[in-house]
Amino acid sequence: MTDSQQWVAMGYIKGVFGVKGWLKIAADTEYADSLLDYSEWRLSKNGLHRNVILEAGKTANGELQVKLEGIDNRDEAFALRGHTIEIPREAFAPADEDEYYWADLVGMTVTNTEGITLGMVTNLMETGAHDVLVVEGGYGRKLIPFVSQYILTVTADSKTITADWGLDY
Template identity: 50%
Template sequence: MPDGGELIIMGFIRGAVGVKGWVKIGSHTEYLDSLLDYPTWYLIKDQQRVEAVLETGKVLNNKELQVKFEDCDTRDQAEAWQGYTIAVPRADFVETEEGEYYWTDLIGMSVINHEQVVLGSVHSLLQTGAHDVLVVRGEHGEKLIPFVEAFVGEVDMNAKTIQVEWGLDY
């Protein structure tokens, strides 16, 4: 892994496709083709971690991502990758626009309401279609807070805090 940076899990290899070394991907990204932005992936399974370089990739019918790695030219070689987790270095992520955040950066941040009560920390996020939802867990139980301007104020990446308009009794 480059420079000891953090690897972020982005998906997994579902299996082989065809006979020329292609694999189909289960992606954890918002857009299927987002993984194609990263030319080098780290494939992880059990205690093994292998660097794989993308040769090419495509999205079929807006439903399935398929890729071919360099030096993977047969179905047998492709089948060997099934079950591997796909990770990329966090340092390789593209900078976000103002007010946009990668979910991985929000997880673990402290959530503090307008009364300066710590509601807990971000455990995960949910995608509902209308908007994303923060899943916050702490001593006050679990809170589901819509990640919209009406409820979420300042997100301080340096202090690792999110200010929210959310009461304890919500």
């Protein structure tokens, strides 16, 4: 894996489990065990990065627990607390038609049907019913439901989203 690829934060190490180097993970994925689909992770903290290999993983009581190669005791595991877990974007499975990874939507420019640029997608929120785009720009912060009623087009090539959304919404 090279440094030129896009790394996507997928969670963080929140603590240790047991004495043999197992870690407790807070996953920022739809399903916590989705992280187990990726054998190589990059851990990041304070601008420093370290590539690691996933040795084993499981969910217990709704919590993701993993064992990384070379992390064999509680002290080594404890030193990794707070590290962000990143996965290379190229390792993601292709999205289904009309489905998008959040990582791909962040950074896209949002314009409305009048051609006015509302801003850039800075984040997404999960509300239960549907996801919501958080758009920041010259007209302030807009929260736009990511549903076909409001999102007319998503163009990956030009990194643009057209929304049926007024300035006063």
